[in-house]
Amino acid sequence: MHWQNGAQQYTNDAGEESVVTSTSDGRTARGERTRRAVIDAHIALIEAGELKPTGAQIAEQAGISLRALWANFNDLETLFGTTGAELLSRQDTMFVPVSPDLDLPERVDKFCAQRGKLLEFIAPYARAAGLREPFSRELRTNRMRHIARVTDEIEVLFARELAPLPASRRTQTIQALGIASTWASWSVLRDEYGLDVDGATAVMRQTVAALLAAAVHASLG
Known part of the structure; x- marks a missing residue:
């Protein structure tokens, strides 16, 4: 050598x-x-x-x-994109998949409890991003990545309830469940209504359960 x-x-x-x-x-x-x-x-x-x-x-x-x-x-956009990827990686370490084989009430309960935990984790970053999102493509892309991950989880976790629905109704239900369990709704519950984490999670649970009950009812004709 x-x-x-x-x-x-x-x-x-x-x-x-x-x-x-x-x-x-x-x-x-x-x-x-x-x-x-x-x-x-x-x-x-x-x-x-x-x-x-x-x-x-x-x-x-x-x-x-x-x-x-x-x-x-190179610029703030590069920094936003890299920081967003790091936050998604940190979320991945916190995420514990809920089994689709559980009964519906237990799936809803575990899904909402975990969503509340993850939304509290991203809360400061989501608030910060909201100030710059209108002017930042990277921050908007980061937000869509978070939404896509929740949508993917919903489609797998509640496949039994969603599968019998007509395509248009299934899409609408998935979107409604996504809205109920992502930052837009969580920020209203926490920041506007002033609910604590348990209270906000309870509202999410009630909304998700109602949407899925409506889906089951529709699938039964």
Whole structure:
């Protein structure tokens, strides 16, 4: 093993020579650490109540220069997209699939309890995004990703009740269930009506149960 022109050269067990450019690898690792620090700083500021953090605030929180921030993120849209992906990843670690084989009341109860937990988790970020969504394609895309995930879960979890419905009625029911269990409704229950988490979850549960009961009734003619 020896160094040559800033690269580390070594021979493996098969006698083949390989070259590892330590300078390039170090730069890549530093860039990844900087990006991680920026994303964590962005999230921490929002959690602390700073709903529209500036680049300067994020850089200071991350302990880097403003120049380093923009060297790793081309603009705010890039930062919004990357932060959104991180939040979805964190949500994934919290998500526990509800079995479609359970009785309907138990499925509704578990679904709504988990939705309440996940909506409380994203609450600060959703409030922050709402201030900039009209001007940000990335933030609108992030919101649609969250809605799509809930829609996919609804279609699987309540397939027995939805499958017998005519296509148009099935689509309407899925959309209604999505509205009842995503941020738009949750924010009204929590921020406008002033309900606590248990109270907001109870309203969601009642709405979801009523929509599915109507679907079952319709499927029976």
